[in-house]
Amino acid sequence: MKNSGGKPVLLKMVGAIQKNKDYLGEIDGLIGDGDHGMNMNKGFSLFEEEIAKKDISFTQGLNELGTLLFSRIGGSMGPIYGSIFTAMAEAGEGLDLIDAAGFAAMLDGGLKGLRDLVEAEVGDKTLIDTLAPANEALQRAVREGKSLAAALKDMKDAAEAGRDSTKDLVAKFGRSSRLGERSRGVLDAGAVSCCLILTSMAEGILEQAER
Amino acid sequence: MQRIINNPDNIVDEMLKGFVKVHGDIVTTTDNPRVLKRVNIPGGKVGVVTGGGSGHKPAFIGYIGENLCDAVAVGEICSSPTAAAFLDAFRAADQGKGVACLYGNYSGDNMNVKMAVKMAQKEGLEVKTVVANDDVASAPKDQAEKRRGVAGEVLMWKAGGARAAEGGTLDEVIAAAQKAIDHTRSIGIGLTPCTLPAVGHPNFEIKPGTMEVGIGHHGEPGIEVCPLETAAQMAERMVQAVLPDYPFTAGDEVVVLVSGLGATPVMELYVLYDEIERLITGKGISIYRSYAGNYFTSLEMMGATLTVMKLDDELKRLVDRPCYSMGLKQK
Numbered sequence: 452m453k454n455s456g457g458k459p460v461l462l463k464m465v466g467a468i469q470k471n472k473d474y475l476g477e478i479d480g481l482i483g484d485g486d487h488g489m490n491m492n493k494g495f496s497l498f499e500e501e502i503a504k505k506d507i508s509f510t511q512g513l514n515e516l517g518t519l520l521f522s523r524i525g526g527s528m529g530p531i532y533g534s535i536f537t538a539m540a541e542a543g544e545g546l547d548l549i550d551a552a553g554f555a556a557m558l559d560g561g562l563k564g565l566r567d568l569v570e571a572e573v574g575d576k577t578l579i580d581t582l583a584p585a586n587e588a589l590q591r592a593v594r595e596g597k598s599l600a601a602a603l604k605d606m607k608d609a610a611e612a613g614r615d616s617t618k619d620l621v622a623k624f625g626r627s628s629r630l631g632e633r634s635r636g637v638l639d640a641g642a643v644s645c646c647l648i649l650t651s652m653a654e655g656i657l658e659q660a661e662r
Numbered sequence: 663m664q665r666i667i668n669n670p671d672n673i674v675d676e677m678l679k680g681f682v683k684v685h686g687d688i689v690t691t692t693d694n695p696r697v698l699k700r701v702n703i704p705g706g707k708v709g710v711v712t713g714g715g716s717g718h719k720p721a722f723i724g725y726i727g728e729n730l731c732d733a734v735a736v737g738e739i740c741s742s743p744t745a746a747a748f749l750d751a752f753r754a755a756d757q758g759k760g761v762a763c764l765y766g767n768y769s770g771d772n773m774n775v776k777m778a779v780k781m782a783q784k785e786g787l788e789v790k791t792v793v794a795n796d797d798v799a800s801a802p803k804d805q806a807e808k809r810r811g812v813a814g815e816v817l818m819w820k821a822g823g824a825r826a827a828e829g830g831t832l833d834e835v836i837a838a839a840q841k842a843i844d845h846t847r848s849i850g851i852g853l854t855p856c857t858l859p860a861v862g863h864p865n866f867e868i869k870p871g872t873m874e875v876g877i878g879h880h881g882e883p884g885i886e887v888c889p890l891e892t893a894a895q896m897a898e899r900m901v902q903a904v905l906p907d908y909p910f911t912a913g914d915e916v917v918v919l920v921s922g923l924g925a926t927p928v929m930e931l932y933v934l935y936d937e938i939e940r941l942i943t944g945k946g947i948s949i950y951r952s953y954a955g956n957y958f959t960s961l962e963m964m965g966a967t968l969t970v971m972k973l974d975d976e977l978k979r980l981v982d983r984p985c986y987s988m989g990l991k992q993k
Binding site: 524526529568569630633 | 740747880
């Protein structure tokens, strides 16, 4: 996919969050404070308004989305997704073509950006449980020389498995960690939204690449 | 939900408008609608900043004022302010001597403050932080770094704000605020849950006739749920949880702060204080200064927190310094 042609991917991510606003709120309400869907929807919808009339590349858009989340969305999700998206944009700066290797470098940058901010590890029942294995699968696929479509599929599969893994985990980080054992049996809302974002991003990139 | 609201999504902005109208002699707006600052911050002192989610009045904006905080970042209800709001609060408080950001230990606040401090550094503004962790019920003592900050934050702002007013350097202000929180322990008891107006129903449960010992300011679960007790029994539980943790012992001089959680009648806080005072002085600990009232609340939760701080000469001097804010006025 051409970087300059990435705006439909950004809009696809926005759509995925908007469509799942209530679902994200519901899961968050089980062990969190129930505002995850509302906050994500607010941030992504503000972004949608902001880019509506703009001709914007994929990396520019990610940078704008991240910056908007930093400045308009508080709580934990503003800084978490703000860090991921701005770091992804930074890692992809100057790319004309978002191919498997380029996207892999971006996602790796995004994960590193998040790790600068939070200490959560895989197994702590956070969105790291989605993002880290998804990134790992993508890097592996690129090393093995897989096609863009195959690499994105590996990433999606790993993201979904990571998301589902949070169900049986006990939260060790973030607000739900105060619940201890009571947090078991429910998906982590951040892991779910992260999976939605990665999946819609992968699908969008592939659609644009095949055009 | 029996509440005095318009559109619940606008409650924070509307509350801020009213607050500035009532307390215009103390606070004023800034270019960032989610940052309030003190009127006429004296030049040449260290800036003192805090911030947090809304719904805890008087915290956090109620502690902007003379010899307390200079600027405050305001978040949505029970949700951390943005990194941008913290950064703008640092800028608003800065008088060229650096800024002390004194806030509570919650993951959202930790992340947003961390980012804001980084951004401030890039523009040459030095910010140092103290993270309050006075709630003994939120983690065992050997994991004190995981403990939440609750009403002890008021005493941290009191000490840090007073040290800044004395002309202390950034390091001295940070040291005073850190000492204040290190010498402070708190615990809460919740009798009813609270409801976020935009959600419309309580997001945790406390059954009628029961109480939750060790509950957090956002309904985080406590140590134990038990049948509702008398004020004397509640006082006993609270004192038992707080005193041995520090530990406070005979001969110590302390500050005692009893705060309501929002919907408990203030008269009941005095009933609770009376019992607490009897128990604490009964152990040979002398109460140098005490506070009872709604100092740090959780929307319309019923219940109270007990906070005890051990004093030394410096903390005594800082606690005694007069101050003037919506939440704390002291001659």
